[in-house]
Amino acid sequence: MGPGPLVAAAFIGPGTVTVCTLAGVGFGYALLWAMLLSIIATIGLQEMAARLGIISQKGLSEIIREELRNPVMKVFAIILILSAIVIGNAAYEAGNISGGVLGLETILGNESIDVFGFSLNLWSVLIGGFAFILLYLGNYKVLEKVLVFLVILMSLAFLITAIMTKPSISGIINGTFIPRLSQDSLLTVIALIGTTVVPYNLFLHASLVKEKWHKRTDLMYARKDTIISVALGGLVSMCIIISATSIGNADVNNVADLAKGLEPLFGSFAKYFLGLGMCAAGITSAITAPLAAAYVATGCLGWDTNMKSIRFRFVWSFVLVIGVLFSTLGIKSIEIIKFAQITNGILLPVIAGFLIWVMNKSSILGSYKNNIKQNVFGGTILLLSILLSLATLNKVFDLNIL
Secondary structure, eight states: OOSHHHHHHHHSSHHHHHHHHHHHHHHGGGGHHHHHHHHHHHHHHHHHHHHHHHHHOSOHHHHHHHHOOSHHHHHHHHHHHIIIIIIHHHHHHHHHHHHHHHHHHHHHOOOEEEETTEEEEHHHHHHHHHHHHHHHHOOHHHHHHHHHHHHHHHHHHHHHHHHHTOOOHHHHHHHHHSOOOOTTTHHHHHHHHHTTSOHHHHHHHHHHHHHHOOSGGGHHHHHHHHHHHHHHHHHHHHHHHHHHHTTOSOOOOSHHHHHHHHHHHHTTHHHHHHHHHHHHHHHHHHHHHHHHHHHHHHHHHTOOOOTTSHHHHHHHHHHHHHHHHHHHTTOOOHHHHHHHHHHHHHHHHHHHHHHHHHTTOHHHHGGGSOOHHHHHHHHHHHHHHHHHHHHHHHHHHOOOOO
């Protein structure tokens, strides 16, 4: 195994858990096909990012800076990427840490400490401190082992929860392989795809594979690693949808509500499994979001991408500290998060398009460039990402373009 579990850990955050919960409560098994589609699209794009990283031994943001010759286009691309990934991840980091806190509070209750007249959530500080220590060590192998452990823990928690709800096998099969789309479910489908196919994972993956692998013959391991890890991550998301389906149309908005809804089925054990899963999801995303931001910023600005360099540490520290402060002080970063949604919605087709363009350049990849099948597949994902971008803009600005 390589950085694949880190990619899975990155897209299964508290936002994904919440979206999958709402999908299950609102539409039952009917939207499992959207998650399957998301998994296939994610595997396709992440395989390209991994191949690019191994063959070029460079991160995606470094290649963007080098390959865009037009100064205006280069500046525009760098500003867009930095805005979406660095500022966006700083906004989402509060949500990641808050998700981990929610999981801990579901199991252990609320704990706070008073510092200089401010009431700080103890769990937020502990999660932030754990993430800080792990990132400051700058040791890829340690980071990989910790996140693999957390992903396995998270997977088991949600898988056991789904099995204990005794789901309908025929309902799961129909929901997974027979697509159904209505006007009511459109935004939920967009949300399911948007929480799985995320731009910053492409940057993270391309940068991490070169920490793990250095030879072209390692490409086969990277592919297996990507397929297994993303499929496992998708299975976790599906398990959350399946678990939420079993409680019908109850008033559920997050994992704590889901735990309460499942208690009649198998008692108070529900909150422990779900709390553990949510906690692991929050911690993994709280680690990977600052890491991705650091790789993106250093690559775009031409800085040293070494995990122990001062500038690299400064970027992830900035994202992490903002996340902890916003989380523990209860500051609502609605406008920043909305800005992050907009820029991420615009960024996905831009990055997907650039990735496909780069993957066809013999000067970078030689014989490892995309073949016809990979280009057709990539083009389909690009079209999907454009529709997702338009839907995101439509949702935020109410443009009536879809």
